[in-house]
Amino acid sequence: MLDARKISFGFRSQTPLFSQLSLQLERGEWLGLSGDSGMGKSTLGKLLAGLLQPQQGEICIDSKPLPSQGLRPVQWLPQSPELAVNPRWRVKKLLCEAWHPSESLMQDFGIQPDWLSRLPSALSGGELQRVCVLRALAPGVRYLIADEISTMLDPITQLELWRAVRKVADQHHLGVLVISHDTALLERLCTQRLHLAQGTLAMVTTLETP
Known part of the structure; x- marks a missing residue:
């Protein structure tokens, strides 16, 4: 399990984005995360992947801290891919x-x-x-944080990408957090959807298994 335990985070003097926030993602689970712009969805994704450190609380995998070296078992995928590569x-x-x-x-990914x-x-x-x-x-890799990764794609390409991700995730029992404005x-x-607003996570709905 990827487990965020009562984490708090804010940027310098700004009002904290969230405080005492908890979230769990199981292996094999597809969890959705929605919320208005500026509520901290991407920041939460980076925290879960170990790219940012919570000011309070902890993030663990199977009750152990996220590793700080080597291949990260939690991968954050941003909306803008050019930010994630060496040009x-x-x-x-x-x-x-x-x-x-x-x-x-x-070939599955159309490369x-x-x-x-x-x-x-x-x-x-x-x-x-x-x-x-x-x-x-x-x-x-055991968990993916997919942060608006298909926003820039046309509907057909979007479908092809998610089908390929689903195939690999199912084969390797990956947990996937899908961050999107597109409910x-x-x-x-996803089988469940959380909504982030004013620093609080709320379960919006439990969905049928895709």
């Missing part, structure tokens, strides 16, 4: 930074062989997002 690395090096995905898996020799700037935002998602699915998307993908 000077070619796609093949980006993909193989953590592992070597198979050709069949690259074309000629992309491998390109720089990130030579791909569209949607193409680069597919690369970033696949890169994050290395062996040893219809959350209802299609």
Whole structure:
């Protein structure tokens, strides 16, 4: 279980985004997170992935602190993929930074062989997002924090991306937190949806298993 226990966080002198907030994500679970802009959804995602540290409370996996070195078992995937890559690395090096995905898996994600020799700037935002998602699915990863990862995609590409993520997540029993303003998307993908507002998480609805 990925377990955030009574965490508090704020930026410097600003009003804390949340205080004493708790959240649990089980292996194999698809949990949705909605909320208005500025409520701290992305910040919470970064905290869960260990990219930020809570000012109070703790975040654990199976009652143990998140590891600070090596491959992170919790991967945060941002809305803007260009922020997650080295612009000077070619796609093949980006993909193989953590592992070597198979050709069949690259096909599932729609990654074309000629992309491998390109720089990130030579791909569209949607193409680069597919690369970033696949890169994050290395062996040893147990949880994904998907932060608006399909916002920039057309409906068909969005469907293809989520089908590929679902296939890998089901095979490896990954827990997935899907952060999105699109409540219809959350209802299609997730079994539960939380809403973050004024520093508080509330269960909105329990959904049927997709």
